[in-house]
Amino acid sequence: MTSSGTRISGLGVYHPGNLVKNDELAVLAGLDPDWIRNGTGIESRYHAGPADDIVAMAIAAGGQALAAAKVAPDEVDLVILTTSSRRQLMPAAAPQIATGLGIPAAGAFDLGAVCAGFTYALSMASNAVAVGQARNVLITSSERLSDLIGPEIREPFVIFGDGAGAAVVSASDEWGIGPVSWGSDGSRAAAIVTEAQDGNIDRITMQGQAVYRWATGKMPAAAKRACELAGVGLDEIAWFVPHQANLRIVDALARQLGFAEDRVARDVIDTGNTSSATIPLALHRLYENPAVQSGDLALLIGYGAGLSHAAQVVRL
Incomplete structure (x- = not known):
């Protein structure tokens, strides 16, 4: 069994065609835009159309990531789907994604760590490549949260959006994905849940203030621990890419960790909270920033329902 460095070798995204701005939601929910x-800091988000199911969006983002990585489908040995919004529990969707991309006989599974899903999957993918169990791993994070929200519950209705992000994890001569700092607190499970409402329709319900206090109270330590595990100081981190829960939490965490506003991913403004897809979507946008230099270090941290979190340092 060998051990090597790993890196993110390619990224992909998919945004549904229906861009929904605050004015439209405000009318439906009886709110002021x-x-x-x-x-929330959010100005717009995307809502999926009839053809934008979890699998289709993941295939679109995954194909883009493979092309960016210059990795052929037959060079992928493992496919991971992270999602919190797929309403069909069985069978798992990852095998369908692999088949849809022409990936032959790869291992494939779904991962349900909700908003921390991508960071959990990134750690698992990195470990699989590092020990030689996979040449390349495709992570797809695909969410259709618009199925789980409605104007009768205002906070989730204005926060959540749809979309998919994907990343290819490959071997590298140097480390590009640091060790994971992760944890959970099941005693706070009621803070974010899906519950059947009148008419047996599943809806997301949230204890917004409780989530805010937990995230701003606990996540800075988890972020610092990820830096320690990677052997770098916070002052060496060029970019901060937290889960895009809402802009208030993003900016509060950035202030606590000492990141300037122009060094923080704030993708949530335009895409809303897409649960496990927020970090790959924000990373893809970050790569389009001309200020990003090859070799820059970025600190990722996913957190949310469960409650669960995971963080790691990556080299861009």
């Missing part, structure tokens, strides 16, 4: 903007 400024209340949405001031309370």
